[in-house]
Amino acid sequence: MTTARDLLIVAMDTAPDRPLEQGDLSLALAGAEVIDLLGAQAVSLDDDHIVPGYRPAIADRLLDEAASSLVREAPYESVDDWLWRRGRGLSSAYLAALEAEGQVTRQRRRWVPFGTTQKVLADSPARRLAANRWTSDEPVLAALGAAIGIGGKRPEDSPSVVDDAVATVVAAVHDALRELEAVRQRRAIEEAAFDNIWRGD
Template sequence: MSTARELTLIVVGLPADRAVEPGDLSLALAGAEAADLLAGGRLALDGDRLVPGDGPASDARLLEEAFAALVRRQPRETVEHWLWRRGEGLAEAYATDLRRAGLLVHPHRHGLRLRSAAVEPADSPEYRRARDRLVSGEPVLAGLLALLTAGETTADSGGGSPAPDDSVSTVLAAVGNAVTELEAARLRRDVEEAGFDNIWRG
């Protein structure tokens, strides 16, 4: 299973007090796709620019869509630009994909809301493998989740995870910057809306 699918399952399974914004998750999912493409030899980095490779195809449909979406002309796309472009609506795309596969179900409790319907991970081998990978300290999955949850992973996650390689570190850093930028934009919007409301209240 791709890192992006595993990350979606993990995030949707978080308790309500650790809910992740869909926009933040979308950016992280684009980063997860880039990390998997790097690991599969289908992508390389030239500095911070994405260079498509010729590694073997995967059986993950959305990951194949990501590979097809890579810019193949010069100048190559930066990691940051990829995250914003590829990430648009990506959380909902993965949620839909996992619902169709029976890996997300309507919950008996409230979880992350994507659109109007709350969903939670089904009790499946895929979800258990994702949690096992997270608890093992696998650097990509653990690193992306930490960026989305202010440094937290899981309550039972062990420390001492191996460091990612330089290319993956570049992707993780770009995800962190993008999530921070998106949060700053939300805060500015909230301040502006509060100011607008105060004008009307007089």
């Protein structure tokens, strides 16, 4: 399993401190992919730019797709640019992959009109491994989970990430999440102002 898959499983398995936005999760998943590519020595960081290395065989389809989509010409792509480009719709892609593998199933909700279903995690070795990694406070998973507000963990309470490159990626995820929240707040203010105009307030 990859860090991104483990993060998605933990996010589904753990009640977040606040409703989990798909955009937040997608940014964190994109960061998790860079961290796994660093671990596989498929990339390195030059300051905050992702420099492709050798092209290892990667069993995970989505992580292999990530490796294939790296910018391979100087000045390369910054971690921040990667998060926004790669992160677009990424949580849906990972959820679809888990569902295709039988890691996620659809469960019919009782007493709901039209028999709607919700997606739930199957009891699987992958789920148990992700849970073990989470409960052991593994620094990378803990840092990414805290960044998106799951498990009651705050970023300042997460174990320190020792590797400088990984810490750079985690910091970029935090910055991107703050930027996304600022965009949401700005849109909410604009929409409220627009509504006030229509109401004549």
